[in-house]
Structure formats: structure tokens, C-alpha cells
Amino acid sequence: MKVRDVAEAAGCSIGSVYNEFGDFDGLILTVNRETVQALTARLKAVPADDPLRQLHGLADAYLGFATEHANLLRSLFEHRMEDDRPFPEDILAMVMDAFALMHAPLVRLLPGRDPDDVALLSRMMFSAVHGIISLGLEERMVAVPPEMLRERLVQFVDTHLAGLGVTRGA
Amino acid sequence: MKVRDVAEAAGCSIGSVYNEFGDFDGLILTVNRETVQALTARLKAVPADDPLRQLHGLADAYLGFATEHANLLRSLFEHRMEDDRPFPEDILAMVMDAFALMHAPLVRLLPGRDPDDVALLSRMMFSAVHGIISLGLEERMVAVPPEMLRERLVQFVDTHLAGLGVTRGA
């Protein structure tokens, strides 16, 4: 993305882009905000009736979004702020909202466990799924091939839940 | 990294940097090659006696390397080639060599399984561990806090192996 391209696409001058977004970071962050909102909307559309099916659905929805908007997700996760400025709080809050959707079903599946432990577990599972998907879609390095990602994500979630003592269909 | 900084650090002219590395991509890729080699050396130092302990050791070694050289690993995994040129084969081969170190113990732990299945499983576990570590060290988004990464990685490997039917100590 280039400032000049944005200006031309918007039919205004370069300076107006700066008036609107402040600087390049502001431009990127605006895009990232929309990305989080679009992702959240997609995750919210996953049925929440059965926690296990919900987890599968969330992983699949995340995969779908990552497949269709690979560059947007990369921008969201890989962009570093200029001059070591802190990452905007409001985006962090939005991401946490989206993440709550993935946390909830795990809480239901692990009722006996310490809540702090479940919180860390869900963070870990999200990071793991994110890693599997993002590396897989890169199609380089040691990744799961994209055409197998979908079925393998189901397997991953099932295997990990089994390791946590959740028996299928329970 | 800037071409001018490299030239100054090497005590030569800008043009000489181009004579040596071709272009900016060539410069980055040279660094990435050294990164893979350093990582491989570190992973090879992990004892291979017990497969379970080896897996834990490999995850821990990866975490250590990622902690000490976060920027190098990011360059290796996030750098995109200019003009959609293909990723260099020799780096891919070096990464595969490093990956073989992680694949081997999984094969020993899952002797009955289909080799293709184990190959995909190990790719998935690597991608998962990579995701947990890279997001965790970013310290933003939904990540496992860095100070907990070490113990949580042990838990992750154990949990996933348990889900695969590997009983501890067997």
C-alpha cells in the first residue's frame, strides 16, 4: 500500500490523506481496525450451540478469512509501529472481543479446570491455530499444505482436546 | 537493515555491497541463510536419546533462539521476495534439514502410524509451536505471555502427544 495510490484511489491529494490518517501508521491501523471487525463478524456467525462444533467452526472460519484476506491478516499481525510507539489500545480491545468467542467454548468443555489455566490454554490454542494457518498459507518453509489445512485443523483441535481429557461427543 | 549502513559497517562503498549481494533481497537472504544454519546448529545440540525429552528440548531450543534473535527469525519467516520471485531452493533445503530433527522423534513415538500421516503431524506441530512462540514474543494480540512460554510449551507438547495416544514415560 502506498500513500500516493490511496490518494489517487480516493480522488484527493496526498496532503489530504495525511490530514485524514496522520501518517502511514495511521493508514495501516485504519485498515487493521476494519480487518478485526470483519473477522469478528465472521466468527460471530459461527453457531454456539455445541462447544466442540463451535471450536471447529471457529477454526474453519478463521481459515476461511485468512485464505480470502491473507494480506489483511498479515498486516494485522506483522505490522510494526514506527519509532516503537505502543500498539493502539482500541485494536487490542477489539481483538480481545473476537478472542472471547474462542475462549467461551473451551470454558464450557473444561468446566472443572482453573479459569486462569483455561485462559492460557485458549490463548495457546489460538496461537497454535494461527501458526498452522499462517505458515500453511505461506506455502513455504515447513508448513501444512493449504489444500489439507481444513481437515488437519479439525484433527488438531480434536487431538488437543483429547489430550486435555475431553472425550468426543461428551 | 539499510544498504548504506551495511556499506559503512563493512568499510566499503554502496556499489560494492551490490557487487557482493546483487540486490536487497540478496542481502536479506544471505542473513537468512546464516540464521537457518545457526538455528540448525542449536537444534542439533539437543540430545536425541529419549524422543519425548528430545521434543521438549527442541521446543525449548527453538524458544531460546527465537528469544535471542527475534528479528532474525522474523526476517526468515516474514520476508517476501521482490517481484514475486520464488523463494530460494537452498534455503528451503536447509530448513528441511533442520525440520528433520523435529520429525525424527515423532516417528519414534508413533511407530504404528502411516508415515505420511506422521509427516503431516510433525509439520503441524512445528507450525503450532512456531505460532505460539512468535505470537508470544510479540507480546501483543492474543498471545501466551513470554515469561510463561517455556512451561506452557512443555504442556502443549505433552497434551498434544497425549491426544495422539502417547503415554508419558512409555
Next chain:
DNA sequence: CTCGAAAATGAACATTGTTCAAGAAGAATC
């Protein structure tokens, strides 16, 4: 010492984020 090939040089160029003085547009007052 001379010549030619090879290597090194850095000025100049292209791209891109950024600034800001000048101008245009609009709002407020008379």
C-alpha cells in the same frame, strides 16, 4: 612499464513517506 581485465566507487536517479507554505473554500460578521 604498458595494457587490459576486474573490481571498487559514489554521484545521480527512482520510489515513497513526510512536511508545509500557499491557495481555495467556507463560515461569520457587518
Next chain:
DNA sequence: GATTCTTCTTGAACAATGTTCATTTTCGAG
């Protein structure tokens, strides 16, 4: 409607950085 003040918009100019290439330097062969 005219004047003045405020706000917004503009794009030329600047800074940083990757890239090129004619020129210069180096250096070995004859």
C-alpha cells in the same frame, strides 16, 4: 454582498533508501 477569519486542500519540495552505471582504481600478465 463585501470583508474577514477560520478551516481545509493542495502539490511542490524534502528526506530516506534501494538501485544503476560511467568513471576510477587496482592489479596481474606480458
